[in-house]
Amino acid sequence: MAFTDYKTALVTGASGGMGWAIAERLRSKGLTVYGVARNEEKLKELQDLCGVIPLVGxxxxxxxxxxxxxxxxxxxxxxxxxxxxxxxxxTSNAYDIDEQIDVNLRAGLQLCRLLLPGMMERDRGHIVNITSMAGHYEFGGHIAYHATKAAMHTVSRQLRVDAFGRRVRVTEVSPGRVETDIFAKVEKIDPAEANRKYYEGFEIPQTSDIADAVEYAVGAPQYVNIGMIELLPTLQVPGGLRTGKRVGDDVILTGNK
Ligand SMILES: NC(=O)c1ccc[n+]([C@@H]2O[C@H](COP(=O)([O-])OP(=O)(O)OC[C@H]3O[C@@H](n4cnc5c(N)ncnc54)[C@H](OP(=O)(O)O)[C@@H]3O)[C@@H](O)[C@H]2O)c1
Incomplete structure (x- = not known):
């Protein structure tokens, strides 16, 4: 297990959802874990739970x-x-486009720029990028999100090229729908309503399933690089084909299911 080789970890977005579960899991493997987020109270809660060190920002x-x-x-x-x-x-507004680029892409690139040189020097490191199925498939309506996640897919591949020759591994974990608060935030609705709409009655992966994937990749022998894990609900399948026929102003759609 490579966990014995690693001493420290930094997880962004550790105040909830997948980040919380990943930070907690890495902590349980004996690493000193730093958790980054804006919500100081939640980070303190995580610290009290398992000793993840808060970095508020x-x-x-x-x-x-x-x-x-x-x-x-x-x-x-x-x-x-x-x-x-x-x-x-x-229909996107300027702020939403900028925020997604800043958080989903720019922050990841900057952190790699800041932390990869140390990994290279120590000849030891692992970068895990949580992207999304939105980076690989088009399903409409979230253009900047798709773009930033596709960019982080490319960044993940490119990092391996940049780090070539050192024992630095890069893993992309690309989830489909996972039960977190993200949809309540996307739609600016109450978490209970988001729960009814997106999770109740569906068979949806939990944050612990994402932590399992990260544990698998980080825990693999150091000579093994798990490049990409796509983790979707069994009952969520991207794909399909639509072909439209224009009849006046209407579009009649045909295609498979
Ligand atoms: N849930 C899904 O269905 C799903 C599917 C595919 C991919 N993903 C991806 O998985 C990752 C985790 O998502 P999640 O579902 O766990 O979301 P979540 O529950 O909404 O958590 C998002 C985390 O990101 C942090 N964050 C957001 N903006 C930040 C900022 N400006 N500075 C610092 N931290 C910030 C939040 O912390 P603060 O608000 O405290 O700052 C929070 O800890 C995301 O990259 C998301 O795009 C999610």
Whole structure:
């Protein structure tokens, strides 16, 4: 198990959802874990639960991020913090586009820039990027989200090229729907309503399933790089084909299911 080789981890977006579960799991494997997020209260809760060290801040603030990680020797970096906002290019607003680029893409790149050199020097490191099925498939309505997740897919591949020759591994974990608070935030609705709409009655992976995937990749022997894990609900299948026929102003759709 490579866990014996690693001493420290930094997980962004550790105040809830997948980040919380991943930070808790890495902690249970004996690593010193730093958790980054804006919600100080939730980070304190996680610290009381299992000793994850809070780093309170906004990942889109590059200056703050730089100060936050200064002097830290991080073996495992998990770029997990993410925001999703609805909107095709016709309906997106400027703020939502910028926020998704800043949090989902820019922060990940900056953290890699700040922490990869140390990993290279120590000849030991692992970067885990939590992307999304939205980075690989088009299902409409979240253009900036799709774009940033596709970009982090590319970043994950490119990092392996940049780190070539050192024992630094890179894993992309690409989830489908997972039960967290993200949909309540996307739609700006009450978590109970989001729960009814997106989770109740569905067979949906839990944050512990994502932590299992991260544990598998990080715990693999050091000579093994798990490049990508796509983790979807069994009953969630992307794909299909639509072909439209214009009849006046209407579009009649045909295609398979
Ligand atoms: N849930 C899903 O169905 C799903 C599917 C595919 C991919 N994903 C991806 O999985 C990752 C985790 O999502 P989740 O479902 O666990 O979401 P979540 O429950 O909404 O948690 C998001 C986390 O990101 C943090 N975050 C957001 N903006 C931040 C900022 N500016 N600075 C610092 N931290 C920030 C939040 O912390 P604070 O608000 O405290 O800052 C929170 O800890 C995301 O990258 C998401 O895109 C989720």
């Amino acid at each position: 906004d990942v889109s603030d590059t200056e703050a991020l730089t100060k936050m990680v200064e002097g830290l020797e991080i073996d495992v970096l998990v770029n997990n913090a993410g925001v999703s906002r609805p909107g095709s290019i016709l």
